[in-house]
Amino acid sequence: MAKKRVVTTTINGEQTEFLCQPRQTLLEALRDVLNLTGTKEGCSNGNCGACTILMDGRPVDSCLVLAVESEGAELETIEGVAPAEGLDPIQTAFLENAALQCGICTPGFIMAAKALLESNPHPTEQEIRFYLAGNLCRCTGYDKIIRAVQDAAKSREEVTV
Amino acid sequence: MATVEKEQQAVSTNGHYKVIGTRPIRHDGVDKVTGRARYGADTRLTGMLPAAMLRSPHAHANIKSIDTSKAEALPGVRAVVTSADLPDATDRVANLGEGTVNLKHLSDNVLAGDKVLYRGHAIAAVAADNIHIAQEAVKLIQVEYELLPPVLTALEAMKPDAPLLHDDLRTDDLGEIADTPSNVATHIRFEKGDVEAGFAAAEVVVEREFHTATVHQGYIEPHNATALWNADGHITIWMSTQGTCTAPQQTAELLDLPVSRVKVVPMEIGGGFGGKISVYLPPVAAILSKKTGRPVQLVMSRTDVFEATGPTPGSAIRIKMGVDGQGRITAAEAWLAYEAGAYPGSPVGAGAMCVFACYDVPNGKVDGYDIVVNKPRTNAYRAPGATNAAFAVETVVDEICEKLKLDPIEFRINNGAKKGTRRIDGPVYPRIGMEETMAAIRDCEHNRTPLEGKHRGRGVATGFWFNIGLKSTAQATVNPDGTVALIEGSTDIGGTRASIAMQLAETLGIAAEDVVPTVVDTDSIGYTDVTGGSRVTFATGWAAYLAAKDIQGQMIERAAKIWDCDVTAVDYKDGGVVGPDGKRFSFKEIAAEAHKIGEPVIGRGSADPQEPGGAFGTHLVDVEVDMDTGKVTILRYTAAQDVGTAIHPAYVEGQIQGGAVQGIGWALNEEYFYDDQGTMRNSTYLDYRMPTTYDLPMIDTIIVEVPNPGHPYGVRGVGEVPIVPPPAALANAIYQATGVRMHELPMSPPRLLHEILKQRASNGDQ
Amino acid sequence: MPTVFIPPSLRKLTGNQERIEVAALSVRDAIAELEDRYPGVGPRLCADGAIKPGLSVAVDGNISSLGLLQKLKPDSELHFLPAIGGG
């Protein structure tokens, strides 16, 4: 077995060092080494988006990234989305729109939606549908998820105005 | 927590409730949007070991020998199990929460004995210091196989010379057992009236054959189990399951232990749809834990989920229907063959009962066959058995309407089942809402807006599902501050903490937010049947209603004591107790008073309700077909459903939307694609193509409320029926768009294009 | 009197009768009477003192969880149907 490596990253704003095997994915490192189990595993091969996190601001499937590749990166996971008090507008919008049923896909959707709204604060329905097509939800039929992202876009606007 | 007003999605609440019909934020919501909610695979225990499984690469083979010595010798390996470690299962049939199961079959499915019956069949498992060592060790296990020819479809398996999966399986026809072994496990028949005379009276008779592929529930969270076999002989299992109380039963039976020795701690569950009732991993994890003295965790890969859990059957169905000159159904016949997978138990019985359930059929006959094939043992999937049947019958109805130039919606209203209609399988309907859902679709804006454009079409279809009742328990503790802690045994897959708490709140006249619902382990609550069959809001809601009634009674007694009057002079009304001379305590006040004097107030409710009230749904869809590729684009979708009473309308809509979209996936893309060796060639989400955001429009819902007379708040089950109509609605829309009638699912681009080209060739205009 | 609807697969035993009236107050009594009048019917419906696994009894349209203990009204209808699960 190859020797473990030390990886230095920033996770949710805090500098973090962790040990991992070279073959471990970032998803494994988050869940099993760092105990950040909010990031979910649905397929482990990049097809469901449940493991979506932000790496240097870009959404990635953390199951497709090796943990050692995150050296020096800024990572943001679902655990870092809410401010110290209260919730992020995206999280509130998901709750108010009943945009989750079982909730296993929710962390991934919230991370992807965050990346979308940061790059495109006023997306159309089609743009939302296109951007979120890499995240699978089997429970909701997506209707309420799309509405939640639309609502979140609106309330982010109100916050920034 | 705030109650959300949603004008744009207003529903027809019947207006006489305070809490029911509102949209409070679900109690477990914050945990689920912050990543704090703990699902099965998030379980982390001190000393926990991961484990991996060896699965059969072959669809059908005898196991000659298994040699685990090399795996055991690998450094870091802690324990290996095979079926030799499972107690001998008897050929006993038991009801363990998913209908009846033969224990021997269940045991062989958990770890194969002397035969593997499908690719992915579990054979052995290894617990090791880390998952990578466990996976390496699995590869070192040597299995000697004797290959047997696989049989993969119902029709092939029914042939007299087909390879047999089980030497001892003989067809059971309601207790009459055939003399020779066969892959046909069961034959079911229903008859009503005089079918021959019925067809003779028909003006048009249409007879068609349909085929549907095996499809999977597709929940995003893979199966998991973490087990600790303690030195005192007690086993604890942390897992995601639809059946908190049935999982320990199944596990205990498989390990030959009393059920009291197995406790299940239900973790949050990432979808189930019927697929997370059967037990696969817990007994294996438990034995590994016993051998290592440490907690052991097993989590399936996505490929394992596809290959080795319970998808829903592929099927072959023949429908024959006759209609007279007045547009009345005179007779109907159905022949259904469902693939059970490796062990008997397909939902063909339900399919046979549902096939003509939407119609008043005076003369009818239905034959159903349960057939074993070399595919994973099938399981329930949302309205199990009904979708396959509805695809077939609703397509035939559409063709008849076309032949007789009848409006398909009016035809369905005129021939629709209603109160008093006798089904072919015998029973007579109570008050049901089939007609109302049809009328809602007829009158909706979508239907009144003409569809224009080339290669576009509109289709309609309807569907039925029984729903089930079964047992539930709830217990509610009144806190001194006037809130109520509610515990229950139904795992919450889609917002049921809220819908149950709301029924308790309604009964007590308090706010939904003043109820704190918790799903607890099997040592902490009475027996509660599975989260499935559209039963939780109905039956566990009923238990919560009874718990609230129990509290009401105790509050009345307490108030009578305080007011020094007779209990008969006290009543529970408008969220509080009222006594003589206008005396009144609100619930909060009496809760505080009751805390000061006398024993704590705890309400209990246990229910086994018998009238779940059948549910009907009617869907309308507009499509556009790309004639060069066969790709179907959904332009607009509306689903109407009789839900009895919508407790939390947002989650009711969510159930309808989610079910409809699963039906759309089933209709257009999803299928297990097998090679002739019985290997599934698309066991990833990349190739098993489920609908994404980009494949769909918004799904409009119309909530129809025909209260169920068999429930205190009129609830009917909601979750299952919405998956039933979509394949037929889409097939009928595709016909309108292209002139091609589809008789096979999925109606994927290659299959549809093939039919379009065939039609062009026969029209001579290629 | 309560009416038992005989499943097609059992009609060989009942001389092709589809509906049979029984003077019974419970499902148990109804099946006992059937067995009395049409020997062989009982074991096709019951085993080990209960409705057979895989089968359920519907009284007046509702699947009864009480099985053999279910009481009957004078105008009750009994149907023997495949047991169903849910998703």
Ligand code: FES
């Ligand atoms: S787990 Fe990473 S995409 Fe599915």
Ligand code: FES
């Ligand atoms: S809410 Fe269950 S998968 Fe999205």
